[in-house]
Amino acid sequence: QVQLQESGPGLVKPSQTLSLTCTVSGGSVSSGSYYWSWIRQPAGKGPEWIGRIYTSGSTNYNPSLKSRVTISVDTSKNQFSLKLSSVTAADTAVYFCARALSGIYHDYWGQGILVTVSS
Amino acid sequence: SYDLTQPPSVSVSPGQTASITCSGDKLGDKFTCWYQQKPGQSPVLVIYQDSNRPSGIPERFSGSNSGNTATLTISGTQAMDEADYYCQAWDSSTYVVFGGGTKLTVL
Numbered sequence: 001q002v003q004l005q006e007s008g009p010g011l012v013k014p015s016q017t018l019s020l021t022c023t024v025s026g027g028s029v030s031s032g033s034y035y036w037s038w039i040r041q042p043a044g045k046g047p048e049w050i051g052r053i054y055t056s057g058s059t060n061y062n063p064s065l066k067s068r069v070t071i072s073v074d075t076s077k078n079q080f081s082l083k084l085s086s087v088t089a090a091d092t093a094v095y096f097c098a099r100a101l102s103g104i105y106h107d108y109w110g111q112g113i114l115v116t117v118s119s
Numbered sequence: 120s121y122d123l124t125q126p127p128s129v130s131v132s133p134g135q136t137a138s139i140t141c142s143g144d145k146l147g148d149k150f151t152c153w154y155q156q157k158p159g160q161s162p163v164l165v166i167y168q169d170s171n172r173p174s175g176i177p178e179r180f181s182g183s184n185s186g187n188t189a190t191l192t193i194s195g196t197q198a199m200d201e202a203d204y205y206c207q208a209w210d211s212s213t214y215v216v217f218g219g220g221t222k223l224t225v226l
Contacts, residue, residue: 037215046205047154047162049215060214064120096161104209105152105167112161 002027004097004110012091012117018084022097022110023077030055030075035103038071038082040093041112048093052100053080087117123206123218130224137193139221141206147185149208156220157202165204166191193223201225 008020022036029036038050051061053071061069065084073080084091094114098106124142131137141151151169154162164173166182169189179194189208193200206218 046220047207047217049217052215062214101167104150104215105164106154106162106207107164107167107173109161109163 002099002108004099004108006095006097006110006113008113008115010114010116012087012115013119014088014117015086018087018091018115020082020095020113020115021079022081023079025078027099029073029078029080035100036073036080037098037100037106039096039098039106041096042093050082052103089117092117121208121213121216123208123216125206125218125221128222128224130226131196132226133198134195137196137223139191139204139223141189141218142187143208144187146187146189146208149210151184151189151206151208153182153191154205154207155202156205162205196225198225
């Protein structure tokens, strides 16, 4: 059974960089069958896709966030990470990591981590 | 950008059929899926590739996608199906887009 677990600070100051890590167990980020995604969900709203990464390191990002987002993968640790720069209160949300079957369908999700942007 | 439109809410009586729609320009040409999300939980994939059910998802969940509309159908709706449902589409230019969500109430 694949499990994903997000970790990182729950509070980030405005203008700083949000950094999260997703640790995968029961599966490998090196598997060629999947992409690995970051998705966020503000309170009371629908999910918003942030971006995805393949085991090769190839990435795709949401055009609306592309200038501020970096997703990377560490196959030795079976982890992938998210960095979102120049955050504002609008970036406050629950952040999920997920496995993307065929790069499209998110079949396994982490439990999510609430990140609040506030001074 | 690409937008997906869902009705904010749908109500259904237990045992009846619930249909939740998702509309977008030429949506039938894109890959779609559906997620169920209960309060305080992570989304769960219930339909992928328009009409396929992942392992462990009950047969009462089905999907279709044609023209500008994708539809999630829940036959014999049960109280446990009460949740928020989100459609998701993918294409090579916009990548992953989510709908705004539909709250399904089982009365």
